[in-house]
Amino acid sequence: MNSALQYNTIYIQNIIDFLESLPDDYADLAIIDPPYNLKVADWDKFKNEQEFLDFSFVWIDLMLQKIKPNGSFYIFNTPYHCALFLHYLRGKAVFQNFITWYKKDGLSYTKKRFLNNQESILFYTMDSKNYYFDCDSIRIPYESTQRMAHAREKGILKNGKRWYPNEKGKLCPDVWEIVSERHKQKVNGKVQKLNHPTPKPKEMIERMIKASSKEGDLVLDLFAGGGTTSMVARELGRNYIGCELNRNYLDSSLEIKEGK
Numbered sequence: 406m407n408s409a410l411q412y413n414t415i416y417i418q419n420i421i422d423f424l425e426s427l428p429d430d431y432a433d434l435a436i437i438d439p440p441y442n443l444k445v446a447d448w449d450k451f452k453n454e455q456e457f458l459d460f461s462f463v464w465i466d467l468m469l470q471k472i473k474p475n476g477s478f479y480i481f482n483t484p485y486h487c488a489l490f491l492h493y494l495r496g497k498a499v500f501q502n503f504i505t506w507y508k509k510d511g512l513s514y515t516k517k518r519f520l521n522n523q524e525s526i527l528f529y530t531m532d533s534k535n536y537y538f539d540c541d542s543i544r545i546p547y548e549s550t551q552r553m554a555h556a557r558e559k560g561i562l563k564n565g566k567r568w569y570p571n572e573k574g575k576l577c578p579d580v581w582e583i584v585s586e587r588h589k590q591k592v593n594g595k596v597q598k599l600n601h602p603t604p605k606p607k608e609m610i611e612r613m614i615k616a617s618s619k620e621g622d623l624v625l626d627l628f629a630g631g632g633t634t635s636m637v638a639r640e641l642g643r644n645y646i647g648c649e650l651n652r653n654y655l656d657s658s659l660e661i662k663e664g665k
Contacts, residue, residue: 411662412644415629415655418664423648424467424627426665431471432646433537433622435478436613436634438605439464441486445602448650461486462493464627469497471625475535477501477617478625480527481605487525494529502528506609508585526581528617542615544574577616583609601631601654610637618643632656 410416416423420439440449442457451457465480472478478498480490487503494500504526515521530536547553553570560567586604610633618624618638626634626647632655638645648664655661 410646411660412623412646413635413639414660414662415626415632415635415647415649416662416664417650417652418648419650420464420627420648421467423664424464424471427471427646429470430473431623432625433473433476434614434618434643435468435472435476435625435627436610437468437478437625437627438481438603438630438634439628441483441603443483458489461490465490465493466497468625468627469531472531474531475537477528477530477536477538479504479613479617480529482525482527484523484525487527490527494527498529498531499533500527501530502526502579504528505580507580507582509582510585537617537619539616539619540576541571541573543577543612544571545577546574577612581609581612604631605633607633607637610634611641614638614641614643630654632659635659 410426418426439461440451440457442449442451442454444450451460468478480487482490484505491500491503506524506526507522508524510522530538547570556568556570560569562568583606586599586606614624614634614637620642622643624634624638624643624645626632626638626645629635629647629649632647632649635645635647636656636658649655652661
């Protein structure tokens, strides 16, 4: 490892150089929000799909080397690109979930197909059995409050046994209904220009970190953007280290250094 690199710091550096500077088997968890090749900014523009995929596969291979044998990672992208990443990752890591993020944000106005109202998240672990996952920390509220109130008192008969609801809620499914930051930060019903064009909701990052890491673990924040992953990791008592090309995107509360 580059001796100058420090925990709890974001480095202004391209992804390839940054990953090459890290030791192998380094991080407990990686959360990766890479380019989507949707041309939302200069860093998201590629000559063609093949150039985008070639770039993606290089950082994926490097990232895999940096995750501990019992570690996990999440990758954001379009459903189409996640399908291609899924194929590329066969035999390289253990697939756990293809998560659908229903962001309630019909940004596309096409009338020739269904509106794009989702993004995808790939959840992988490096081992099939030896990995951390805390399902109880990410339970969500039951939908039927009246039925659950009744069940708390008398239970529900299932397979000859009485089932009582968990006080923390139901287990988290693989469809996440979380409103996008674009819509959360509207003013008088109008979408505002954000400092970063594609920020991810804090509660979604919190769900990943709680589920797949423990206090004191190291979270790898790749393509950090505004630094949401690093800030949430800090709030939850985890260490973090990450990289981002554009210093102006990053939250001023984060420790920022120039990469080598």
